[in-house]
Amino acid sequence: MRYSYIKPRKKSIFTSEIKLVVAFFAMSIFMLISTYIFILIKNSQFEQDKINILNAKYNIEKNIESMKAKITYIEKQNSLSQKIFTKNSVLKDSIKNLFDLVPQRITLSKAKLLENGLVLYGITPNKDIYNFMLHAPLRSIFHRTYSSFYPTTDGWLRFVSTNYMDNEIDKIVQEERDDE
């Protein structure tokens, strides 16, 4: 039941002093929390950056290793190519020398370069020319030389010259066999 003609003013626990104190504390707490959140965010960012940097470092290290392997492979390839180049040069020289060996009257139809030998196919007018002009230099180069001839329809001879170079040990063994 109502007794008073007027209604009471609103009463609040938050007086102006308390409001001021609460505002002060709220602001302080807000600043503390915001600082804490800022630090947390920054910390997580730094953590993320650290992880990224570590990943990058790991990748770089991995790349370095891979590159080192590639470099080694390339170096090997390089050395191999140099070897091949040298070999090819030697081979080229050998072939050049070979063709230099072949006289003008003999025609080569095919030449097979083996690892330790040479097989030549060709046509010679006669055996003598072959023996004097080609077989002799071949024998000076190769340790073993075998020749076989087939007559052609026009009177020339088709020849196959098989020449081998023996290792020193093989050579000695071969010589011993020959001696026996």
Added chain:
Amino acid sequence: MFKSFENLLYPYVYINIIENLQETVVYIEELYFSGSVDNYEEVFNTTKKEDIYEYIQSFAKKSPFYYISLLDNSPSYGASSISFKGEGNLYYDSKHFENICIPDKWIYFTSKSDLLELKNSYSKVGLDFIFSPFAILANFFNDKIKKNIAMYILINKDDLNISIFENSKLFFASHLYTNNKGTDADNELIDIDDNKELELDDTIDVDLDDINIELMDEFADIEDLDTFDDMDEFSQDIEEENLDTKELQKDILEGQSNFSVDYYRFSLIQNAVNDFYKNNKFDSKFIEMVYIADTVGITNDLKKFLEEEMFLNVYVRKMDLGSELCELSKVESK
């Protein structure tokens, strides 16, 4: 739950103002969570508002939960039954009056402009509640007004609030000044007081029963005053006697003043009862009982007048108006 928490932090402070013509009583109660109650009461000169504000503010500062209540002392307040016999309308203007209705029982009201004036007069400290003396009276005799017809009178320093209730239903209400501002009756009262005072000044009217016999014996021994020391002692005794006489005179004056005020109160009550009986707008019934809420300390004369002149059964109950106002504030603030 939250109220308890509030009370744990701050006490509830109920500041109750009872403004009379000459003096203003400020009664304060502080309610603590522990249940302890501190009471303070201070009487101020009504004209010295600044002192009152300062005193109120000193308590209001203690807690944000303070409630300032004022007892309506405006000339326009009153009470009435919901409708009068033969009249459909209330006899106050609801447009200009603030009212509180007790459904189907009665209504009490005061002028909106007076309320505004009261609010303005305490605008420095603000007001939370303004209570009608009729609400205080009904609340004070709450156990009685539910019963048979009886007259209830709140006797305040400057006024009387007369009401007649039966079964919580109001039949009659009247607000009358006993010390009002410039009515003929009041002037009459003042004249009577002045005459009495003058009369007493001329003839020191001392009751023989009150005269100290031992002192009279000393008068008999006057011829024995041989030395100056004895003379001094004698003159001192005479001075003390003069003081006693003045106090006695003052008491008599007050007694006579109270008598005349009580008589005036009686005459006002008598007129009000006559009006209740004779005025057609009231559904008059025979009154046998009178309950008086005494806030000022009336003399036995008023009771005697009412009993002997009007053949009423009179019951006087002492009322601490500040405390009653505080009780209503507590109820209202919940």
